[in-house]
Every structure is written in structure tokens, then in C-alpha cells.
Amino acid sequence: MALSKETVLATLQSVEVPGGGTAISRDLVRALAVQDGVVRFVLEGAPQPELEAMRPTLETAIKALPEVTSVTVVVPAGAPRGFGGTAQQSQQRGPAIGGHPKPQQGPQKVPGVKKIIAVGSGKGGVGKSTVASNLAVALTRAGKKVGLLDADIYGPSLPRMMGASKRPASPDGQTILPLQAHGVTLMSVGLMLKESEAVIWRGPMLMGAMQQMLFQVKWDEYGPLDVLLIDLPPGTGDVQLTLCQKTELDGAIIVSTPQDVALLDAKKAIDMFQRLKTPIHGLVENMSSYVCPNCGHEAHLFGHGGVAAEAKALGLPFLGALPVDLDVRLAGDAGTPIAASEGPAAEGYAALAQGLVDRDLI
Numbered sequence: 492m493a494l495s496k497e498t499v500l501a502t503l504q505s506v507e508v509p510g511g512g513t514a515i516s517r518d519l520v521r522a523l524a525v526q527d528g529v530v531r532f533v534l535e536g537a538p539q540p541e542l543e544a545m546r547p548t549l550e551t552a553i554k555a556l557p558e559v560t561s562v563t564v565v566v567p568a569g570a571p572r573g574f575g576g577t578a579q580q581s582q583q584r585g586p587a588i589g590g591h592p593k594p595q596q597g598p599q600k601v602p603g604v605k606k607i608i609a610v611g612s613g614k615g616g617v618g619k620s621t622v623a624s625n626l627a628v629a630l631t632r633a634g635k636k637v638g639l640l641d642a643d644i645y646g647p648s649l650p651r652m653m654g655a656s657k658r659p660a661s662p663d664g665q666t667i668l669p670l671q672a673h674g675v676t677l678m679s680v681g682l683m684l685k686e687s688e689a690v691i692w693r694g695p696m697l698m699g700a701m702q703q704m705l706f707q708v709k710w711d712e713y714g715p716l717d718v719l720l721i722d723l724p725p726g727t728g729d730v731q732l733t734l735c736q737k738t739e740l741d742g743a744i745i746v747s748t749p750q751d752v753a754l755l756d757a758k759k760a761i762d763m764f765q766r767l768k769t770p771i772h773g774l775v776e777n778m779s780s781y782v783c784p785n786c787g788h789e790a791h792l793f794g795h796g797g798v799a800a801e802a803k804a805l806g807l808p809f810l811g812a813l814p815v816d817l818d819v820r821l822a823g824d825a826g827t828p829i830a831a832s833e834g835p836a837a838e839g840y841a842a843l844a845q846g847l848v849d850r851d852l853i
């Protein structure tokens with residue numbers, strides 16, 4: 492009888508590996524290929540020395556199968572640290588982030604959260620995280636209990652923008668306790684990983700991480716949330732899809748600059764949400780205009796009014812225009828969003844927040 496994938500998986504499941512458990516129970520096996528007696532797979536999801544230590548055990552076990560002619564087990568160089576491990580290890584260093592998504596029946600509510608709103612953009616660098624962090628603070632100032640999840644796995648900037656850098660605690664090695672900054676309950680993949688780790692993840696790892704960020708984080712740690720804002724990565728990839736499939740998403744806000752290239756990508760993001768049946772709560776034009784602080788001249792660096800026009804054409808609400816403002820950038824870099832201060836920029840965000848509250852979206 493020809494060697495099957497199931498036989499190899501069953502063998503891997505039966506062998507205890509150094510560090511405890513099996514490579515299957517610890518979700519360490521990726522890209523298993525079995526063909527004509529040749530077995531190949533990748534070991535990923537635990538510290539590299541641990542993976543190297545278990546490689547010979549696994550190779551020996553697979554080679555012992557009668558139909559096997561060769562075995563190749565690959566441990567990628569620089570495998571992420573801090574994933575996987577036994578329950579005891581994971582309790583010591585906090586929960587493992589990333590891994591295959593767990594089976595789940597349909598979209599589920601996130602415990603302790605009334606509404607979930609995604610903040611997305613098509614293009615990167617248009618100010619999505621700036622808008623998400625400031626909107627979170629403005630909504631908090633308007634009396635709402637707000638959570639903010641940084642799902643921008645490839646460039647998590649919310650810890651810096653919100654002035655939070657502590658690694659979240661996990662008393663039982665499973666539940667993750669979010670941080671609190673400027674009155675906002677905050678969690679970011681960036682707080683759980685070393686800077687270079689997430690960028691090497693493939694789709695399933697990203698999807699697993701998203702699922703954990705939604706369901707393993709104790710979002711009501713500081714009281715039940717009226718809304719959880721999710722800062723998405725730019726584009727229309729695995730994170731966006733996971734979010735729409737795993738949770739009951741109440742709506743999405745799309746941020747764009749008025750520039751044609753940004754708008755083109757924003758339309759793709761809108762199309763994706765519409766196809767996934769997520770209501771679009773509205774569009775925000777960021778970097779809409781620039782008023783020279785010296786002479787008062789108003790310039791339109793990236794064009795002007797394009798997002799409002801697009802919203803009208805698509806029959807979607809236009810939520811507001813936010814100018815290019817040096818203070819907005821400096822405040823973000825300093826870890827205190829401008830919405831936490833007084834002045835015209837903070838008022839712009841307060842108006843954006845109030846508009847959402849008035850329409851009963853939050």
C-alpha cells in the first residue's frame with residue numbers, strides 16, 4: 492500500500508518531542524508533502540533550537556515506516572521565538588501568538604464587546620492608524636468605552652502612537668490582558684512579538700494570530716466595551732478575510748487621501764467589504780488640505796475633495812475631511828494622539844466621533 496499523508500501525520504502524532512507534546516499537538520508541522528515514499532515538511536512555530544532538537548527524533552520515526560525512501564525536515568533559519576511550547580513554557584513566557592487558525596463555526600461575537608468596527612484603507616501610509624488611534628481617543632472623550640486592536644501585522648504602529656510598549660500579561664498562559672492608554676483598551680500584535688517576527692508569517696499564521704487577538708484577549712478587562720476599533724493592514728488580504736469570517740463585524744470605516752492612486756485602492760477595499768457583506772459606515776479624507784502656519788495659505792498637497800466625491804458616487808456616507816497637520820504627526824510620534832488635547836485638530840476628531848455616535852453606529 493502506498494504511503495499516505497495520514498500515516499505520516501499519525502506517526503508524527505505518536506512521537507513525543509523534546510520540550511513535551513508532539514509536533515502535531517503543538518501545531519509545528521507545515522507544508523507536509525508525501526509522494527512516492529518521499530516525505531518533506533517544515534517545522535515552524537517554536538524557538539529554532541527546540542525545533543532543531545526535535546528534528547532527528549522525527550526523522551528517525553518517519554524513516555522507520557516501511558514505505559519511506561527519504562525524509563527532509565526543514566527548520567527555517569531564524570524561526571520565530573516565543574511561539575508554541577508546552578503549556579508550562581507558554582505560561583512562563585506568555586501565550587504563543589500565531590499558528591494555524593482553530594476551527595470555528597461561523598462568525599462569533601467577541602465577549603465583552605458591543606460593536607466591532609474595522610478601520611481600513613486600500614493603500615498604505617494614508618493615515619489609517621492615525622485616524623484609528625485619534626478616533627478611539629475622541630470616542631473615549633465622548634463617554635464611550637473603546638477598545639483598539641492593532642491588526643496591522645506588517646507594520647504595527649499603534650503601540651508607538653498610543654504611547655504603550657509593555658508586553659501584555661497573561662496570568663494563565665492563555666488569556667491575554669490588554670493594556671490601557673489614554674482611556675482606551677489597547678492590544679497590538681506588535682506588543683507580543685519582536686519587531687521582525689510577524690513579517691515572515693504566511694497566511695495561516697496571520698489568521699491564527701488574528702483569531703487569538705479577538706478571542707484570547709480579555710477585552711472587558713477595564714469594563715465592557717461599547718466599541719472595538721480594529722486598525723487593519725492596508726489592502727485586502729488574509730487579515731481582512733479572517734476578520735470578516737470569524738467575527739460579527741458591525742461595519743467598516745475607510746480612510747483615504749484624495750489622491751487618485753489612494754482612491755483607486757480604497758475602492759478595492761470598499762468592494763471587498765461589500766462582497767463580505769460588511770456595512771461601510773463611511774469614508775474619511777485624510778491629508779485633505781494644508782494650511783501654512785506662517786501665511787495661512789491653504790494648499791492641497793494630495794488633491795482635495797476626491798473622497799467626498801467618491802463617497803457620493805458610491806452612495807456611501809462621507810464622514811469628514813482631516814487636514815495635514817504637523818502637530819498630528821508629532822503627537823502620534825510622541826505617543827499622545829492629538830485628539831487627547833485641545834484645539835482645531837482635536838475638534839476635527841471629536842466631530843468625526845460625534846457623527847458616528849449621532850448616527851447610532853457606536
Ligand SMILES: Nc1ncnc2c1ncn2[C@@H]1O[C@H](COP(=O)(O)OP(=O)(O)OP(=O)(O)O)[C@@H](O)[C@H]1O
Nearest residue numbers: 615616617618619620621646814815816819820823
Ligand atoms: N493628517 C495628518 N497630518 C500629518 N501627518 C499625518 C496625518 N495623518 C497621518 N500622518 C502621518 O503619516 C504617517 C503615516 O500615517 P499612519 O501610520 O497613520 O498611516 P497608515 O495608513 O496607518 O500606514 P500603514 O500603511 O503603515 O499602516 C505617520 O507618520 C503619521 O503621523
